Amino acid sequence: MKNLIWILILFNLQFSFAQEITKISGFISVEGRKIQAANVHLLGTNQKTISDSLGYYSFENVEIENGRIQVTLTGFKPVTQRFSIIKGQNLNLDFDLEDNENQLNEVVVSGTLKAVKRLESAVPVEVYSPVFFKKNPTASIYEALQNINGVRPQLNCGVCNTGDIHINGLEGPYTLVLIDGMPIVSSLSTVYGLSGIPNSLVERIEIVKGPASSLYGSEAVGGLINIITKNPTNAPLFSADIFMTSYLETNVDLGMKFNPSKKATTLLGLNYFNYNQVIDKDKDNFTDVTLSERISIFNKWNFKRNNNRLFTIAARGMYEDRWGGDLRWEKKFRGGDEIYGESIYTKRGELIGSYQLPFEEKLMVSFSGNVHYQDSRYGTTSYIANQKIGFLQLTWDKKLGRNDLLAGIANRYSYYDDNTTATKEAESTWLPGIFVQDEITLSPKSQVLLGMRYDYNSIHGSIYTPRVAYRWKKNENTIFRLNAGTGFRVVNLFTEDHAALTGSRDVVIKNDLKPEQSVNANLNYIQKINFTNGTFIGIETTAFYTRFSNKIISDYETDPNKIIYDNINGYAISQGISTNIDVNFTNGLKMILGATFLDNKNVENGISERPFLTENFTATWSISYKIEALNLVLDYTGNVYSPMKLPLLSDLDPRSPKSPWHSIQNIQFTYLGWKNFELYGGIKNLLNFTPKQNNPFLISRTNDPFDKNVQYDSAGKVLVTPDNPYGLTFDTTYVYGQNQTIRGFFGLRYTLR
Missing domain, CATH: 2.60.40.10 (Immunoglobulins)
Known part of the structure; x- marks a missing residue:
């Protein structure tokens, strides 16, 4: 018991x-x-x-x-x-769980025109999501690219602040810009067309560095930027992103989704930008930043079809009115020689779409078209241009055993006309082409990609662009890729080089310009490191080499009153190495670090010379830390550039022949404590850098922009006079960076799903 x-x-x-x-x-x-x-x-x-x-x-x-x-x-x-x-x-x-935006597991399409995991693609593709761009909010895609390693927005005019995109030190015309895979931004619109794409509608941006002409044809010589817009089906019901800077720049991005019927979903986006403050902090009596009013409307439709076949169509319209120049300028002075101003009116329309044909075979028709009209006055110089581009492509996608085939036919029509003496009559160009690509799986760890494209230019004749790529996956964490290919580009100076339009220099074309061609090879290495505590490190390194023949170079030095264009009598080289490192700690700290070492040179008559506005080294960073207890995210972003060669007007020009080491750094705080809202604010250009530092002036002779008091000798050389002690003319080409000082910003985002 x-x-x-x-x-x-x-x-x-x-x-x-x-x-x-x-x-x-x-x-x-x-x-x-x-x-x-x-x-x-x-x-x-x-x-x-x-x-x-x-x-x-x-x-x-x-x-x-x-x-x-x-x-x-x-x-x-x-x-x-x-x-x-x-x-x-x-x-x-x-x-x-949520996908990690800094990981290497994104689906990409730009490298091979097929949807594939980024690590499975034989062609290296960099991917950047809206989360990345929110770390430093900007009013345009052009500005947003400033914190991507190896990609640099380059200002080309100190008055109207137009620019282009440099990839690995190559000038903007070597970069093809796409929207949803269609060549929608090119030539004339490269200068102005990157503005006004609503950031709220961007799903991701894919970047391929190196020639991609075997798939995309002309202009994909140095690389491509593919802006992928959101799928209306997956988009939020409503989104808004509104911010303002202490310069009183105001940017509004709105996105709305509708379901007009059971089989149709549409996404409507609006971007509005306004800046109308006349500010002159460098005291040259010219505007530091161009004043601008811009509106852009974007509409995309998705239609449900049998067997999930694709049918999507989108349209965008954009209008912009911008000006810069003498602080006293008003529209009544437009085109006159009393008060100097640069005034640009831009109208642009785009249509893009894809339709999968109703067959068992995967056949896709893709099309795009755009019209671009520009009415500009650069002082007394009038530049009125009209450009139309149409593009149609049919692709066949087929898997046969170890072979993943892609074949296609394409045709591109370009129309261009302007009022310059260099364009005696409107130019129409047809560019039909055919391409084939085969991605062959040799083993579970290796694959090879072979590609070939043939185009026939109605002016320049036949063009061949082959391509080969090899991918070897040592294991799930280590991947090597080798790529080689060629590129070609047909040049129209007056749609690409803003300096040729301003009227501050005469344009001289020495000979009939031949199409540029390039040969490229790059070796890519990816290493992923996963720690047992959840910390992740991703390392991606690429060594690249590009050799150009017939490269068109601009001579600013022979005559300060002229820009002389000619094909290089030799060759040009762009080579270097680039590294990106992504680090995610479990405590909320994330870092994206990048650095690129460049060696760009033009070799002519045995003499090697570095091109203008090309850095030897660039680095970027994005560091984020989330304080869970406060629902607060801290973002610190920035870049740094090594010195670049700059165009001077004479031996007496007092401006520095090289830019200094310079860095633009930004900090942002984002509060996430309210449901569906993000409240953010911060400071841009923390170091208060402006290009005028260590220079007496940026724009030469702003006191005499029409050169009324400039005297010349019998040979046309500018004379030194008491009124002109350095022997200069009015010139806006000495520019390498943004001219805004330190400034604050404040914004609000709202998303309804």
């Missing part, structure tokens, strides 16, 4: 103790889909587990009342969640 009593007492004690011990369990999922093999850690203890095939996890015998559980899985953001429990009660705790 005594033993029975003791047994009952021990049983009751054990039962009571068991009631004090808690079980924590739940499911791990991504967008409702259960995820296997996620790592789950009860922080502060040795208890760890992984989710099973149903996404289920559990911890038995949890003895702590308050704690944190962390879930990690390669390719997804680490998630940590606090819990509080009552003794004797079990707790159910589910986790929903």
Whole structure:
């Protein structure tokens, strides 16, 4: 009897103790889909587990009342969640993981015209999501690219502040800009067309560095930028992003989704930008920044079809009125020689779309068209231009055993006319082409891509562009890729080089300009490092080499009153090495670091010379830290550039022949504590850098912009006079960076899903 009593007492004690011990369990999922093999850690203890095939996890015998559980899985953001429990009660705790925007697992299309995981693509493609660009909010895609390694927005005019995009030190005309894979921004519109694309409608931006002419044809010589817009089906019902700077620049981005019918979804976007403050902090009596009013409307439709076949169509219209110049300028002075101003009116329309044909074979018709009208006055110089581009392409996508085939035919029509003496009559060009690409899987770890394109230019004749790529995956974390290919480009100076339009210099074309051609090779290496605590490091390094023949070079030095264009009597080289490092810590700290070493040179008559406005080194960074307790995100972004050669007007020109080392740095704070809202603010250009530092002036002779008081000798050389002690003329080409001082900004985002 005594033993029975003791047994009952021990049983009751054990039962009571068991009631004090808690079980924590739940499911791990991504967008409702259960995820296997996620790592789950009860922080502060040795208890760890992984989710099973149903996404289920559990911890038995949890003895702590308050704690944190962390879930990690390669390719997804680490998630940590606090819990509080009552003794004797079990707790159910589910986790929903999100893709990590800094990882290497994105789906890309720009490298091979096929949707493929980035790590599985034989062609290296860099991907940047809206999360990246939110770290330093800007009013245009052009400005947003400033923190991407190896990509530099280059200002080309110190008055009207137009610019282009340099990739690996190559000038803007060597970069093809696409919207949803269609060549919509090119030639004349490269100067002005990158403005006004609503940031709120951008899904991601893909960048390919190096020639891609075997797939995309002309202009994809130095690389391409593909702006992928959001799928209306997956877009939020409404989004708004509004911000203003202390310069009183105001930018509004709005996006709205509608379902007009069961089979149609449409996305409407609006971008409005306004800046009308006349500011002259460098005291030259000219505007520091161009004044501008711009509106852009974007509309994209998706239609549901049988067998999930694709049908999408989008249109965009943009109008901009910008001016810069003498502080006293008004529109009544437009085109006159009384008060100097540069005034540009731009009207632009675009149409793009894709339609999958109703056959068993995967046949896709893609098309785009744009019209671009520009009415400009650069002082007394009138530049009125009209450009139309149409593009139609049919592709066939087929897998046969180890072969993944893509073949296509395309045709491009370009029309261009302007009122300059160099364009005696409107120019129409047809560019039909045919291409084929075969991606061959040699083994589970290796694949080779072979491509060939033939185009026939109605003016210059036949053009061939071959391509080869090889990818070897040593393991899941180590990948090597070797790419080689060619590129070609047909040049129209008056649609690409803003300096040729301003009227501050005469344009001289020495000979009939031949199309430029290039040969490129690059070696790409990716290394992923995953730590047991969830920390991730991704390293991507690319060595590249491009050799140009027939490169068109601009001579600013022979005659200060002229820009002389000619094909190089030799060759040009662009080579270097670029490295990107992504680091994600489990404590909320993330870093994206990049650096590029460049060696660009023109070799003519045995003499090697570095081109203007080309840096030897550039670095970028984006550092983010999330303070969970405060619902606050801190973003610190920036770039640094080595000196660049700049165009001077004479031996007496007092301006520096090279730019200094310079850096633009920004900081931003974002509050996430309100549902559906993001409140953000910060400071741009923390170091207060402007190009005038260490220079007496940027724009020469702003006191005499029409050169009325400039005297010349019999040979046309500018004379030194008491009124002109340096022997200069009015010139706006000495520019290498933005001319805005330190400034604050404040904004609000709202998203309704």
